[in-house]
Amino acid sequence: MGSIVAGLASSHAFAFMEPQRWDDFRERNRQILHRRSGVLPPVQDGVHDETLAMNREGYARIRGGLDRLRTVLADRRPDVLVVIGDDQDENFSTANVPQLAVHVGTSFTLANPLATSEVPYPVHRELATALLEQGVREGFDIASLGSFENDELRSHAHAQVLADLLPRADLPVVLVFLNAVHHPAVEPWRCEQFGQLLARVVRARPAGERVAVYASGGWSHFTAGYPWAAYRGPRTHGAIDTDFDRVVLDLVERGEGHTLARLTDADLLEHGEIELRAWIALLGALGAEPAAFVEYQPFYRAMMGMAVAAWTPEPVRS
Structure with a gap:
């Protein structure tokens, strides 16, 4: 019987950039929305309330959390991520x-402008195939990706994580793509069910197999890539819903993050939390496991509520 021995999660994009890069990246993102919509969105007031020194101090906590994820991964000794x-x-x-x-x-290499590496990352094909096959048997409509164009992983949600966590590509990987930015997207309850499916697949694996799961995305952010055509709320480019983020933070800290599956697609869209789906899938796999640690910092200059967390469940004894 296999076990999920580590749950890891973080924001991406700005979360893997030092604060001195944020202003340029944010402005380029604003100009992208300008080109798409024909309207230049205003700069959030919160941007002017933050200094580089403040951002560096807050980001040190996020960067420290990302470094702790490396430690957790090393300590938990997974066979696959x-x-x-x-x-x-x-x-x-x-x-x-x-x-x-x-x-x-x-295998694949990393080919995103934010994370590039020609080192080939090996795929754990046995676990990937088991997840695909059992998922289809259980009614999940999962697309099978036999390869990428030129074997290049371009998705920054995955590539940034791997470049930071596994720069030497020394652990087999399974890549799961869970739609968040294209409306309509998977309902939160189905994300939880997918996480539960993953847990069942892992338990059916050979005895002693150790699996780590990483959820990449979130928390609240309204960027150029947001599904604006489906959004009907008052927030504009660069907004952060810190109140809702803190609700999520409280639930994760208390080991009740799995209750986020009760949210709806409309809830996620309203609060800028569309990428919370990946976290909900992870929490579905972990159940009521309390987090070993959680860090949260909102940054208007980075256009997001940044978060990083880890869980260290005990292996299943067969």
Whole structure:
């Protein structure tokens, strides 16, 4: 019987950038929305309330949390890492957007502007195939990805995580794509069910197999890639819903993060939490396991509520 021995989660994009890069990256993102919509969105007032020194102090806590994820991974000694995240027109396009997909190829390199590496990352094909096959048997419409174009992983939700956590590509990986940015997207309750499926698949694996699962995305943010056509609320580019973020933080800290599956697609869309789906899937796999640690910092200059967390469940004894 296999076991999930580590749950890891974090924001991406700005979360892997030092604060001195944020202003340029944020402005480029604002200009992207300008080109798409024809309207230049205003700069959030909160941007002017933050200084580089303040950002560096707050980001040190996030960067420290990301470093702790490396320590957790080393201490828990997994045999495979599953990474769950969305694709933002990088490996997929609007011509073909699967709600769920699993990569079952042999290897890939990182080819995103934010995370590039020519070192091949090996795929744990046995676990990937088991997840795909059992998922389809249980009614999950999962797309099977045999390869990427040129074997290049371009999705920054996955690539940034791997570049930071596994720069030497020394652990087999399973890539899961969970749609978040293209409306309509997977309902939170289905994300939880997918996480529960993953846990069942892991338990059916050979005795002693150790699995780590990483959820990439969130928390609240309204960027150029947001599904603005489906959004009807008052928030504009660069907004952060810190009140809702703190509700999520409280639930995760108390070991009740699995209750986030009760939210709806409309709830996530309203609060800028569309990428919380990856966390909900992870929490579905972990159940009521309390987090070993959680860090949260809102940054208007980075356009997001940043979060990083880890869980260290005990292995199942067969």
